[in-house]
Amino acid sequence: MKTIAEINEKIKTGKAVVVTAEELVELCRSQGVKKTAARVDVVTTGTFGPMCSSGLFLNIGHSRPRIKIGGGKITLNRVPAYAGLAAVDFYIGATALPDDDPRNSLPPGNFTYGGGHVIEDLVSGKDVKLEVSTYGTDCYPRRKLVTWINLKDVNEAILFNPRNCYQNYNVAVNLSRKTIYTYMGILKPELGNANYCSAGQLSPLLKDPYLKTIGFGTRIFLGGGTGYVAWWGTQYNPSVKRKENGLPCGGGATLALMGDLKGMKPEFLRGASLVGYGVSLIVGIGIPIPILNEELCRWAAIPDEEIWAPVVDYSQDYPQCTGRVLAEVNYAQLKSGRIEVMGKTVPTGSLSSYRQAREIAGILKSWILQKQFFLSQPVFSFPGPETGYTFKMLKERPVKQNNKNEG
Amino acid sequence: MDKKLVLNFPPSLVDKPIISCLVKEFGLDFNILKAYVTPEEEGTLVLELKGEEEKITGAIAYLKQLGVKVELLSKEVEMVRERCTDCTACIPQCPAGALWLDQATYQVNFTSEKCIACGICLKACPTKAMVLRI
Ligand code: SF4
Numbered sequence: 001m002k003t004i005a006e007i008n009e010k011i012k013t014g015k016a017v018v019v020t021a022e023e024l025v026e027l028c029r030s031q032g033v034k035k036t037a038a039r040v041d042v043v044t045t046g047t048f049g050p051m052c053s054s055g056l057f058l059n060i061g062h063s064r065p066r067i068k069i070g071g072g073k074i075t076l077n078r079v080p081a082y083a084g085l086a087a088v089d090f091y092i093g094a095t096a097l098p099d100d101d102p103r104n105s106l107p108p109g110n111f112t113y114g115g116g117h118v119i120e121d122l123v124s125g126k127d128v129k130l131e132v133s134t135y136g137t138d139c140y141p142r143r144k145l146v147t148w149i150n151l152k153d154v155n156e157a158i159l160f161n162p163r164n165c166y167q168n169y170n171v172a173v174n175l176s177r178k179t180i181y182t183y184m185g186i187l188k189p190e191l192g193n194a195n196y197c198s199a200g201q202l203s204p205l206l207k208d209p210y211l212k213t214i215g216f217g218t219r220i221f222l223g224g225g226t227g228y229v230a231w232w233g234t235q236y237n238p239s240v241k242r243k244e245n246g247l248p249c250g251g252g253a254t255l256a257l258m259g260d261l262k263g264m265k266p267e268f269l270r271g272a273s274l275v276g277y278g279v280s281l282i283v284g285i286g287i288p289i290p291i292l293n294e295e296l297c298r299w300a301a302i303p304d305e306e307i308w309a310p311v312v313d314y315s316q317d318y319p320q321c322t323g324r325v326l327a328e329v330n331y332a333q334l335k336s337g338r339i340e341v342m343g344k345t346v347p348t349g350s351l352s353s354y355r356q357a358r359e360i361a362g363i364l365k366s367w368i369l370q371k372q373f374f375l376s377q378p379v380f381s382f383p384g385p386e387t388g389y390t391f392k393m394l395k396e397r398p399v400k401q402n403n404k405n406e407g
Numbered sequence: 408m409d410k411k412l413v414l415n416f417p418p419s420l421v422d423k424p425i426i427s428c429l430v431k432e433f434g435l436d437f438n439i440l441k442a443y444v445t446p447e448e449e450g451t452l453v454l455e456l457k458g459e460e461e462k463i464t465g466a467i468a469y470l471k472q473l474g475v476k477v478e479l480l481s482k483e484v485e486m487v488r489e490r491c492t493d494c495t496a497c498i499p500q501c502p503a504g505a506l507w508l509d510q511a512t513y514q515v516n517f518t519s520e521k522c523i524a525c526g527i528c529l530k531a532c533p534t535k536a537m538v539l540r541i
Pocket residue numbers: 484500501502503504505506521522523524525526527528529537
C-alpha cells in the first residue's frame with residue numbers, strides 16, 4: 001500500500017518508478033503483478049480521438065466603447081459561438097458550423113470547417129476573425145464589432161469539455177446495402193469495414209475501471225498542456241455491464257475536463273471533418289494512475305486481448321436504438337486489421353490514433369520523471385456502480401398543440 | 408516502362424474487345440486499376456500499361472483513332488505527413504492497399520506507386536491529410 005503523498009515525495013526526490021500502460025502490460029507479463037505493483041509508482045495512459053463534446057470559453061476583454069456580446073450574435077471565422085453569457089464571455093463548441101455551410105443538403109456533406117477547427121487555429125497561434133452584432137444599452141452602446149483576435153491577447157481561454165475520454169466504445173459496422181457516413185467514419189455496405197475508436201490498453205479509463213484514483217480535481221495531460229478533471233462526464237454510466245475482469249462491455253464512464261488553452265499544443269488538439277456527419281475536435285488526453293495497491297496494478301495491466309468492445313450495426317440498430325450487439329471483439333483483434341463478424345472477415349480502421357496515444361503516455365511519463373508534473377489527490381470520487389447511477393434515454397412527453405399554457 | 412492512363416470509351420465502343428487488342432497487336436501487359444460505366448453509358452478505364460515505350464505510343468495512337476479519349480493519369484494523391492494523426496481510418500477504405508499500418512511504430516504509411524487516385528481517402532481522412540495534386 002502506498003499513498004499519493006508518498007508517490008509525490010518519490011517524484012520530488014527522483015526515485016519514482018513511472019511506466020506507460022504498455023510497459024506495465026509487459027512488466028506484469030514477465031515479472032508478475034505482485035512484484036510489479038511493489039515496484040511501480042505511476043502508470044501513464046493516453047488517448048487521442050475525436051470528442052464532440054468539447055469546446056472553449058473565451059474572454060476577449062472590453063472594446064472601446066463597450067459592447068455587450070451577451071444576448072447578441074457572435075461568430076469566429078464565421079462559425080457561431082454561444083453568446084448567452086456576460087458582456088465579453090462566450091463559448092465555442094467543437095461541432096458548431098458556419099450558418100451557410102450546406103451541411104447534408106447534398107449528402108454526404110464535407111464539413112470542411114467548424115468549431116473544432118477554430119479551436120485548432122487558436123491554439124496554433126493563428127489570427128481568428130471575430131464578428132459581433134448585438135443591441136446597444138446605456139452602459140454598452142456599441143452594436144457592431146469586427147476584429148482579429150489571437151490566443152496570446154485574450155484574457156482567458158479555458159478549454160471545457162463536458163464529455164471526453166469514453167471508457168470504452170462501440171465498433172461500428174454497416175449491414176445495409178449502401179455506404180453510410182457516420183461519426184465513426186465511412187462504413188461500407190454489407191460489413192465492408194469495421195471502425196473503432198479507443199486506444200485499448202493505453203486508454204485512461206480502461207486502466208482504472210472503477211475510477212478508484214480518478215475524481216474531481218485529478219491533474220492530467222490535456223491537449224499538450226496540463227488540465228484537470230472537472231466533473232464526471234455527461235452520459236456517465238458506472239452501472240454498465242462489465243466483464244469478469246471489471247472492464248465495461250461498452251460505453252461506461254466519461255469525464256468532464258478543463259484546462260488553459262494557452263498552455264496547449266496544436267499537435268494534440270485537431271479539428272476534424274467527418275464526411276456526412278459534421279465537425280469535431282480530436283483531443284489528446286493522458287491520465288496518470290498511481291499504483292497504490294496490487295488491485296490497481298492488476299487492472300492497469302489488462303492487455304488488449306482482454307478488453308472487449310461490442311460490434312454494432314450503424315445502419316439500423318444504432319439509429320433506432322435497438323441495443324443489438326452483433327459480436328464482441330477485443331482490441332488485439334481490432335488492431336490486427338481484421339475481425340470476424342457474422343462469419344465474415346472484416347477489415348478494421350480506427351478513428352483514434354494509437355501512435356499518438358503512445359506518444360502522450362510517453363510525454364506524461366517524462367514530465368513526471370522530470371519533476372514537472374505531480375499527482376493530485378481527487379477532492380471527491382465519482383459515483384460508482386453501487387450508487388445505481390446510470391445513463392437514461394429520453395422519455396418523450398407529447399406536447400399538445402392548443403395548450404393554453406404554451407408560451 | 409509503364410504508364411497509367413485514363414481511357415474514356417464512348418457508348419458505341421463500350422462492348423468492343425479493345426483491350427485484348429492491346430495485348431495481341433502491341434504485346435503490352437496491362438493492369439486494370441479501375442473500371443466503370445457512367446450513367447451516360449460511357450466507359451472509363453484506368454489502366455496501367457507495361458511494355459516498350461514505342462509500343463505504348465503506338466497503342467495510344469490506335470486507341471485515339473478508334474475514338475477513345477486517352478489521358479495520362481496526372482492526378483496524384485499525396486499524404487501531408489504533418490496533418491496525418493496515424494488514426495488508420497483511411498486504411499479499410501483504400502481499394503489499392505496503398506495505405507498501410509506499420510505494426511511496430513503504429514505509423515500509417517502511403518505507397519504512392521500503388522495508389523490509383525480514386526480519392527476515397529480524401530473523404531475518409533478526418534484531418535485532410537490526403538490531398539490531390541493536379
Ligand atoms: S486515392 Fe487514397 S484510397 Fe484511393 S487508391 Fe490512392 S491512397 Fe488508396
